Amino acid sequence: MKTILRSDELNCPSCVNNIESSLNSMEGIENATVKFNSGKIEVEHDPELVTEDDLLAAVQESGYSATVSPF
Amino acid sequence: MISFNQFISLFKNPTSRKKILLAVSGMSIIVGWFFIGVMGDTFAGDMLMILATVVAGYEIIQKAWLGLKSRQTNIELLVSIAAIGGLSIGIYWESAAVTFLFLLGGWLETRTLQNTRRTLKSLVELVPKTATVVRGEKTETIPARQVEKDMLVQVKPGGRIPVDGEVESGESSVDESAITGESIPADKKQGSQVYAGTINQNGRIFVRAGRAGADTTLAKIIERVEEAQDAKAPTQRFIERFARWYTPGIAGLSVISFIFTQNIELAITLLVIGCPGALVISTPISVITGIGRAAKEGILIKGGEYLENAGKISALAFDKTGTLTQGKPRVTEVFSLQPEKVVAGHEEAEPERTTEHEVLYWAGIAESGSEHPLAKAILEEARNRQEIPDADTFESHTGFGVSAGYMENKVLVGNRSFMEEWNIRVDKEALQQVEALSEKGRTVVLVAKNGELIGGLGLFDIIRADAPSAIKSLREIGIEELIILTGDTDSTAQSIAGELGIKNVYSRLLPEDKHKVIEQLQKVGHRVAMVGDGINDALALTKADIGIAMGAAGTDVAIESADIALMADDLTKIPEALRLSKLTLRNIHQNVVIALITVGALLTGVFAGEVHMAGGMLIHELSVLLVILNGMRLKWMA
Numbered sequence A: 001m002k003t004i005l006r007s008d009e010l011n012c013p014s015c016v017n018n019i020e021s022s023l024n025s026m027e028g029i030e031n032a033t034v035k036f037n038s039g040k041i042e043v044e045h046d047p048e049l050v051t052e053d054d055l056l057a058a059v060q061e062s063g064y065s066a067t068v069s070p071f
Numbered sequence B: 001m002i003s004f005n006q007f008i009s010l011f012k013n014p015t016s017r018k019k020i021l022l023a024v025s026g027m028s029i030i031v032g033w034f035f036i037g038v039m040g041d042t043f044a045g046d047m048l049m050i051l052a053t054v055v056a057g058y059e060i061i062q063k064a065w066l067g068l069k070s071r072q073t074n075i076e077l078l079v080s081i082a083a084i085g086g087l088s089i090g091i092y093w094e095s096a097a098v099t100f101l102f103l104l105g106g107w108l109e110t111r112t113l114q115n116t117r118r119t120l121k122s123l124v125e126l127v128p129k130t131a132t133v134v135r136g137e138k139t140e141t142i143p144a145r146q147v148e149k150d151m152l153v154q155v156k157p158g159g160r161i162p163v164d165g166e167v168e169s170g171e172s173s174v175d176e177s178a179i180t181g182e183s184i185p186a187d188k189k190q191g192s193q194v195y196a197g198t199i200n201q202n203g204r205i206f207v208r209a210g211r212a213g214a215d216t217t218l219a220k221i222i223e224r225v226e227e228a229q230d231a232k233a234p235t236q237r238f239i240e241r242f243a244r245w246y247t248p249g250i251a252g253l254s255v256i257s258f259i260f261t262q263n264i265e266l267a268i269t270l271l272v273i274g275c276p277g278a279l280v281i282s283t284p285i286s287v288i289t290g291i292g293r294a295a296k297e298g299i300l301i302k303g304g305e306y307l308e309n310a311g312k313i314s315a316l317a318f319d320k321t322g323t324l325t326q327g328k329p330r331v332t333e334v335f336s337l338q339p340e341k342v343v344a345g346h347e348e349a350e351p352e353r354t355t356e357h358e359v360l361y362w363a364g365i366a367e368s369g370s371e372h373p374l375a376k377a378i379l380e381e382a383r384n385r386q387e388i389p390d391a392d393t394f395e396s397h398t399g400f401g402v403s404a405g406y407m408e409n410k411v412l413v414g415n416r417s418f419m420e421e422w423n424i425r426v427d428k429e430a431l432q433q434v435e436a437l438s439e440k441g442r443t444v445v446l447v448a449k450n451g452e453l454i455g456g457l458g459l460f461d462i463i464r465a466d467a468p469s470a471i472k473s474l475r476e477i478g479i480e481e482l483i484i485l486t487g488d489t490d491s492t493a494q495s496i497a498g499e500l501g502i503k504n505v506y507s508r509l510l511p512e513d514k515h516k517v518i519e520q521l522q523k524v525g526h527r528v529a530m531v532g533d534g535i536n537d538a539l540a541l542t543k544a545d546i547g548i549a550m551g552a553a554g555t556d557v558a559i560e561s562a563d564i565a566l567m568a569d570d571l572t573k574i575p576e577a578l579r580l581s582k583l584t585l586r587n588i589h590q591n592v593v594i595a596l597i598t599v600g601a602l603l604t605g606v607f608a609g610e611v612h613m614a615g616g617m618l619i620h621e622l623s624v625l626l627v628i629l630n631g632m633r634l635k636w637m638a
Helices: A013-024 A054-062 B004-010 B014-039 B042-069 B075-088 B090-126 B216-232 B234-261 B265-271 B277-296 B304-310 B322-323 B356-367 B372-383 B416-421 B428-440 B467-476 B488-501 B509-524 B538-543 B558-560 B573-607 B611-636
Strands: A002-006 A029-035 A040-045 A067-069 B130-135 B136-143 B152-154 B164-168 B173-174 B186-188 B205-211 B299-303 B316-320 B330-336 B393-397 B403-405 B409-413 B443-449 B454-458 B481-487 B504-506 B527-530 B546-549 B565-566
Touching: A002 A054, A013 A029, A013 A040, A013 A054, A013 B042, A013 B277, A029 B216, A040 A054, A054 A067, A054 B186, B004 B014, B014 B042, B014 B090, B042 B075, B042 B090, B075 B090, B075 B234, B075 B265, B090 B277, B090 B611, B136 B488, B186 B393, B216 B277, B216 B299, B234 B277, B234 B304, B234 B573, B265 B372, B265 B573, B265 B611, B277 B299, B277 B304, B277 B573, B277 B611, B299 B304, B299 B573, B304 B356, B304 B546, B316 B509, B322 B488, B330 B356, B330 B372, B356 B403, B356 B409, B356 B443, B356 B454, B356 B573, B372 B443, B372 B454, B403 B488, B409 B416, B416 B443, B428 B443, B428 B454, B443 B573, B467 B481, B481 B488, B481 B509, B488 B504, B504 B509, B509 B527, B509 B538, B527 B538, B538 B546, B565 B573, B573 B611
Parallel strands: B316 B481, B316 B527, B481 B504, B527 B546, B546 B565
Antiparallel strands: A002 A040, A002 A067, A029 A040, B130 B136, B130 B152, B152 B205, B164 B205, B173 B186, B299 B565, B330 B454, B393 B403, B403 B409, B409 B443, B443 B454
16 A cells, blocks of 8 residues: 655755655565655555554654645 | 643654754753853853753754664764764853754754745645535535546535536636636636636536546646656756765765864864755755746646756747647638639529638538538638538548539539649639738638639638747747747748748658757757647657647646646747746756855865854854755745
8 A cells, every 4th residue: 555644844855864764664664755855755555564653653753743645 | 831741742743842942952052151151150051051952962863863773874963973072072052052053954944945845735725625516406515535427516606626527517717727827717618627726716617527636637737746846857966976975075074184183173063064955955945946836837847857958948849730820720811703604503693703701601511521620610610601501412532622512513622633633724813812822821722613613712720829929938038049840831831930930940841850850959059849739749849858748737648748748728838937947947056056155165164263063053054044045036036
């Protein structure tokens, strides 16, 4: 399943690395990419193992707030 | 007062946590200065500075640690080392200032960037959350994305249209600026296409739903725009490569200078200015703002790369048909010819001379069965003037003309050789008329009835109303080399070119020849843009440095294939797109220069002993903000 999160708070292109690697290290996440310019976080994950709330918590853990977005 | 639990939840939220950390650390610094400066209590002051460093440094160290865990050295790591180093050698105030300024700068940058990203957010918010669906006699309000295909949606005057669809009944004018950037409302009646996010102005309409939610044109445009914003421009890629060695380079420089000078303060100051902040943000900020603004005006630029290319365009080639012209021929002239002798009519008495009216009447009847574009134009013009009955018999002679029968009359419509083939005499008067019109670029068809030539028609694909002003604007922004490419005859092409004041015309081109002209121009050093409708110019559009497709709203193919897609069918958006690209390109250059000058000045300043840790961080953060603000100017720049 692909979930799209959006964060308004990305303020330097290098900070996307933190979010990406903490998401990618989670079990049940196949691939996570963070687009700095649009502030879009795309996550391919197994909804059985990782819920939307887990994703939001993981992003928050890296120091940024995000919301789930339909597109 | 807020309870402890509330405080914890505020602290868990990254946004409010940042504010708390900033406030506490800022206050500590101010009170600390009060102790040192006014009370003369250096110890208490120093303690407060350490507190400020720890508070502001909390997040920085956390991020540095996260980075280290995933084996990445980031800017936060450099700042952390500098702050800890500062504390360990007793420069407490400097450490407090560095962490505080870094946090404050980051917060301000986030705020301004949010503002920039909001351009698109406002587009997303244009689509209403709910839709009023008609079910039999009743209406029901449901979430807009749950509207299914073929549901009937009611839109009141002043309301926003929630889905893409077709007007089933009702009439109104609709403000489509969200999609096309066109400020003049479009008239909608039964059968018209409407788009989600546009505003219904004055009449109630019922819309048969086509696509909803993430499938609407607006959602697709937004998705495309975001992809475009995220696509890295060449300058950005270059800078990212530069940044990749800049940061470790500065860290190395810091170690080397410590080895040679044993000056730990110099070493940690170097770490502070080792962040390439302004540099890495210089291109993205301009690209986000430039593409966002263009999108608001109905111009979809597919990425930073195209934005940079479009800013360098020196020549522009137009596909004539449908781009500079309306794309379909119209009857522009009708002439009648005096028959040699008055033919006795079978129905009514023939007048002395066939009128132009009648020429059109008979031509219309003959063409009533044909699907040819010229036939359609003739029939349309004839029907505008009078009732036209259908022909009784009809035969099409492809490429030459048609023959038809109606009420015992035999009508022929076609070119000169067609007439001669049917043994119709084309006299001198007729020839003169034909030649005069051909010279003006008209396509001429002759009309014969019962073996006699009665007249003819001139047809022409006329220039679009917005073409002259678009050409003028293109010249004003410095694009001198304008070219027309067309498969049409020389005289037609020359006639259009003459009206528009364009000198370079390539006519009689086969579709596969168009890209050769583009290549020739590139060979002599031009950066070429090509404007077409995106379907039959595909090769030329891809060969060109920038391919521009027009009227792309609703046609996914054009949005996919072009580098720049104009949502509206509006030629004047072309100079606007190129102008915005030029502005953006210049903005990127300004930002890179600001960033490089800052880096250079800071390095020089540090080695000259003029710049210390706090000052270095201040200048660094100011340069980042300056670059962001400069990028944001693109939003308003005329």
